Amino acid sequence: xxxxxxxxxxxxxxxxxxxxxxxxxxxxxxxxxxxxxxxxxxxxxxxxxxxxxxxxxxxxxxxxxxxxxxxxxxxxxxxxxxxxxxxxxxxxxxxxxxxxxxxxxxxxxxxxxxxxxxxxxxxxxxxxxxxxxxxxxxxxxxxxxxxxxxxxxxxxxxxxxxxxxxxxxxxxxxxxxxxxxxxxxxxxxxxxxxxxxxxxxxxxxxxxxxxxxxxxxxxxxxxxxxxxxx
Amino acid sequence: xxxxxxxxxxxxxxxxxxxxxxxxxxxxxxxxxxxxxxxxxxxxxxxxxxxxxxxxxxxxxxxxxxxxxxxxxxxxxxxxxxxxxxxxxxxxxxxxxxxxxxxxxxxxxxxxxxxxxxxxxxxxxxxxxxxxxxxxxxxxxxxxxxxxxxxxxxxxxxxxxxxxxxxxxxxxxxxxxxxxxxxxxxxxxxxxxxxxxxxxxxxxxxxxxxxxxxxxxxxxxxxxxxxxxx
Numbered sequence: 001x002x003x004x005x006x007x008x009x010x011x012x013x014x015x016x017x018x019x020x021x022x023x024x025x026x027x028x029x030x031x032x033x034x035x036x037x038x039x040x041x042x043x044x045x046x047x048x049x050x051x052x053x054x055x056x057x058x059x060x061x062x063x064x065x066x067x068x069x070x071x072x073x074x075x076x077x078x079x080x081x082x083x084x085x086x087x088x089x090x091x092x093x094x095x096x097x098x099x100x101x102x103x104x105x106x107x108x109x110x111x112x113x114x115x116x117x118x119x120x121x122x123x124x125x126x127x128x129x130x131x132x133x134x135x136x137x138x139x140x141x142x143x144x145x146x147x148x149x150x151x152x153x154x155x156x157x158x159x160x161x162x163x164x165x166x167x168x169x170x171x172x173x174x175x176x177x178x179x180x181x182x183x184x185x186x187x188x189x190x191x192x193x194x195x196x197x198x199x200x201x202x203x204x205x206x207x208x209x210x211x212x213x214x215x216x217x218x219x220x221x222x223x224x225x226x227x228x229x230x
Numbered sequence: 231x232x233x234x235x236x237x238x239x240x241x242x243x244x245x246x247x248x249x250x251x252x253x254x255x256x257x258x259x260x261x262x263x264x265x266x267x268x269x270x271x272x273x274x275x276x277x278x279x280x281x282x283x284x285x286x287x288x289x290x291x292x293x294x295x296x297x298x299x300x301x302x303x304x305x306x307x308x309x310x311x312x313x314x315x316x317x318x319x320x321x322x323x324x325x326x327x328x329x330x331x332x333x334x335x336x337x338x339x340x341x342x343x344x345x346x347x348x349x350x351x352x353x354x355x356x357x358x359x360x361x362x363x364x365x366x367x368x369x370x371x372x373x374x375x376x377x378x379x380x381x382x383x384x385x386x387x388x389x390x391x392x393x394x395x396x397x398x399x400x401x402x403x404x405x406x407x408x409x410x411x412x413x414x415x416x417x418x419x420x421x422x423x424x425x426x427x428x429x430x431x432x433x434x435x436x437x438x439x440x441x442x443x444x445x446x447x448x449x450x451x452x453x454x455x456x457x458x459x460x
Contacts, residue, residue, distance in 0.1 A: 055293065057290055057293060058288075058290060059289060059290075060287055060288060060289075061336065063285065063287060064333070064336045064337050064340055065340055088378055088381060092378075093336075094335070094336040094337075094339040094340055094377065095332050095333075095335040095336035095339060095376055095377060096336070097376070098332040098335060098336075098372065098373075098376045099329070099332040099333065099336060102325050102328040102329040102332045103294070103325075103329065105324070105325040105328060106291065106294045106323075106324040106325035106326070106328075106329060107294050107324075109324040109325060110294055110295055110324050127381075129375065129376060129377055129378060129380045129381045130375075130376045130377070132375070132380075134375055135372070135375040135376055135380075138368070138371050138372040138375045138376075139372060141368050141371075141372075142328065142365070142368040142369060142371075142372050143328075145359065145360075145362070145364055145365040145368045146325055146327070146328045146359060146360045146365055146368075147324065147325060147359055147360070148318055148322075148359060150359045150365075151318060151357075151359045
């Protein structure tokens with residue numbers, strides 16, 4: 001069971017799960033995000049990786065709000081990656097990974113899967129609390145109390161977060177080794193109508209830094225003014 | 231923040247939260263349950279208790295399935311409460327409370343609430359793993375790692391499960407002391423088209439047992455054949 005957003009990290013995680021000989025089920029969410037184009041990327045990535053099934057679940061986080069990704073709050077832009085703050089940014093979506101993992105847990109339990117993969121990363125990340133190792137450990141513990149696994153002595157759930165200690169460059173290099181086609185992915189929080197990336201949001205800046213440090217060209221599509229200045 | 235299904239337990243929990251002088255926000259879910267009539271009960275109970283706001287979120291658990299409450303699986307019926315099994319029944323909805331609590335956590339974080347109330351009960355219950363004290367403790371731990379509470383030293387979340395060690399009769403007695411009008415509530419998993427309760431599903435049997443042991447008349451509406459045999 002792989003949480004698949006269609007970005008660099010989840011595409012790499014899916015490739016890692018496949019390389020471990022898992023049959024993969026991919027789960028995406030239409031959660032009111034302004035960058036809906038990422039779902040097309042998720043579908044492309046799922047197809048390319050031969051998943052058994054890819055589901056996209058509609059969930060309404062807009063009615064909860066509180067984030068620049070789901071409410072009418074501007075996505076913060078920066079001149080460079082060094083400007084990313086250390087505090088939790090406005091693009092943090094309250095409890096998003098907890099909600100995503102909970103659906104993954106539900107579907108995993110129904111299909112009899114014990115392995116849930118998530119592409120969180122605690123190094124080149126935006127400072128979200130639900131991307132830290134202690135969060136993932138707490139979720140795994142919860143998963144094994146929340147379900148049949150906890151009561152009937154069945155196989156335990158494992159929450160796999162293989163990227164958690166990697167830099168974005170390491171993630172991209174590992175993905176390239178596994179044959180990930182990053183031209184299929186999408187990262188930008190604030191793409192234009194044609195799906196071109198802004199090049200200046202947290203997500204774009206981290207992606208660009210990753211490709212640069214990996215010594216690779218980012219195959220992503222950027223708006224003209226954004227791509228020339230970095 | 232009170233999870234409100236519209237049944238006996240959550241109505242009592244809401245009254246308890248109100249008695250502790252909390253301003254209450256109530257959260258219900260349209261999750262594909264066959265007993266949708268419970269949502270009307272939730273709205274009645276919320277209104278009666280003067281909540282600040284009551285939201286009902288649409289979530290699609292039918293697309294995940296795996297339960298008699300959300301898939302095309304018959305709701306098990308029993309002749310008496312003694313027949314309720316000790317194993318996890320078919321009405322268990324995979325990860326349901328985890329999904330519910332995750333939405334509650336999201337909304338609580340947005341409105342600045344640190345107190346989440348849930349009417350789970352580990353005594354007169356159906357054997358669901360996500361109703362046990364160790365589950366609630368694990369969720370509280372998770373909540374404080376998942377959110378701004380964990381990173382910025384803000385106030386910690388508390389998951390209140392005041393009914394967890396009570397019998398159904400104790401719950402009902404406490405609710406009566408607090409003035410809960412149980413005629414507004416709905417418990418049955420398999421009501422008829424008019425909303426009358428079956429009297430034979432797990433939920434009905436536990437409710438009826440509770441009122442009986444409390445020495446009170448159940449104000450709920452039951453189908454004729456069901457109500458006469460107990």
